[in-house]
Amino acid sequence: MIADATQNKFGEGMLSGSKVASMRKDLKFAFERILAVPQEEFGAVRKSFEMWRNFNVIRLMGGAVWNQATELSQITGSMGWKATLGAIPELRALKRDIETGKAPNDILDHLENTIGGVGSEYINRMEFGAKDDWVRNKGDTITNQWLDKVDNGISKWAKGVLDYTGMTPLMIQQKRVHAVALVNHFVNVANGAESKFLTKDRLAWMGMSPEEFAQVSGDIKRFTKPKQGEFGKGYTMDFDGWTMEAPETYSKLMTAIHRESRRAVQENDLGSMIPLMGTTLGQTVFQFMNFTLHGWNKSLMFAANHRDWTTLSTVLHGGFLASLAYMGRTLLGSIGMNGDEKRDYLAKRMNLRQIVANSFGRVSQASLLPNLFDTLSPYPMFSGLRTTSDLSSLASNPTYQAVNGVLSLKKVIRNAASDEYQTTSKDMRGWFRLVPLSNVVPITTMLNAIANDYPHSENQGK
Incomplete structure (x- = not known):
């Protein structure tokens, strides 16, 4: 074809x-x-690693919802608080959106149906692959039937973690808020408002020259009408009339919205990652680092190229929101610990140096820099940075840490057989990292309470 x-x-x-x-x-x-055709041939080892990576999602991605707070900085930093708050009423339709898949207003519905952009995650993530990989490739045996059931169960559970811990719904709503704010921003500029965001360089990245932007602005005025919204002045846009009379300028606006939407609330675009990430090795070694790796081009290099007010505003907003998310996550993670351990934990994680370091480390523009620093430095600076690991270096790989956790389980046998050693609360917390949803409140609280029943050192109580 x-x-x-x-x-x-x-x-x-x-x-x-x-x-x-x-x-x-x-x-x-x-x-x-796009069609999800695997890069590699089916193999028992490769499929087993795929199932394990899905189990890692169940174990650790429940706490990743905190990352969405930092993503909000990309919207507020570029669009401003006024435009962002003006678009937030779209959140009222969250439940209806998830159930029906229909966007809550005409602008979003048009964008979703024409460019497959904001709000279409549930459609984009529909899986059309076979559900019987083991039977299909290894034969119709009882063992392979059982493996297919386990595989499908783990996949559904992993998807449920992303959906019901708030990760996917919040990302969708952020994209919708950004899209409404971005369209309103174009309309306001077309009607005479100033913009520090739509610079010549940024317009060029969106696919428009200053002359083309002037043409687009003229057609925006021509095909929009003011309306009274719930909280102030709004606009309706005649997309049908625009596509019929001026398809060139309409296409320019759609391209600009599509590019900026997928960069601001970051999407893992096809072609923005090296082919290694489509292999078992790449997906396993760099699991949970896709957004960080993509951020090298979409945030770090983009910010280095566009050294303007919007970049500075985005970084400042990112540091502020990241600090709030870090402090909130740390405080919730300490609930359930006993007095001394909680005090030591908070003293280590909540001092000013650590808060500032992790605020910078969570900014989208930082990308891989914190991970590289902690990998090379003998004194890690960004401890507590990641929501999926206690480590912040490249050794924060979830599979590597899980292997270490499993190997450390031999202490159970050693401690039971010897009077010289005993299981500590630190051992228990390490083993609890293997438990599904182990970093989600209130499960974290319950696991902390269980760990408190164990001594805090191997010599305690002797």
Whole structure:
């Protein structure tokens, strides 16, 4: 199909044969990723690692909802608080959106249906792959039937963790708030308002020259009408009329919204990650680091290129919101600890140096810098940075830490057989990291309370 679609029917010499072959290869790669065609052949080891990664999601991703607080800085920093708060009433439709999949207003509904953008996560994440991989590839045996049931159960549970701990719903709502604020921002500028955000460089990144932006602004005025919203002045947009009369400027606006929406509330775009991340090795070694890795281009390099007021505002907002999220997460994580242990934990994690370090470390523009620093430095600076690990270096890989936790379980046998050793609360907390939803309140609180029943050192009570 790709060969037929790319066949040169207008004469020879337009593109060399090697160039066409290379482009066909890239196009085939893109189509296969969109259709979720695996890069690797099925193998028992590869499938087992996939199941294990889904179990890691169940164990550790429940606490990742805190990351959405930092993502909000991308909206408030670029759009401003007034525009953001003006768009927040869309949150009133959260329940209806999840049940029906319909966006809560006409602008969002149009964006979702035309560019597959904001609010379409539940549609984009629908899985069309086979549910019987073990039977299909290894034979219809009782063992393989059982493995398929386990695989499907783990996959559904992992998806449920993302959906019901708030991770996916909050991300959708943030995207919708940003989209409404962004469209309103374009409309306000078209009607004479000043903008520190829509600079010449940022417009170029969105695909518009200053002249094209002027044309788009003119058509925005032509095809929008004011209306009275719930909390102030709003706008309705005649998308049907615009697409009929001025499709070029309409397409320019849709492209700009699509690009900025997927950058501000970060999306893992096709082509923005090296092919290694589609392999078992890459997905296992760098699990839970996709957004950090993508942030190298989408946030860090983008900020270095656009050194303007919007960049500074985004970084300042990010540090402020990240500090609130870090302090809140740390305080909730300490609930259930006994007095001395809680005091030591908070003294270590809640001192000014640690709060400032982790506020910077959670800013989107920091990307991999904190992880690289703690990997190379003999004195880690960003302890407590990650929601999925106690470590902040590249050794924070969940599989690596789980292996260490399993290996440390041999202490149970050693401690039971010897009078010289005893299981401590630190041992218990390490083993509890293997438990599903172990970093979600109130499960964390209950696990802390259980760990308190154990001595705090191997010599205590002797």
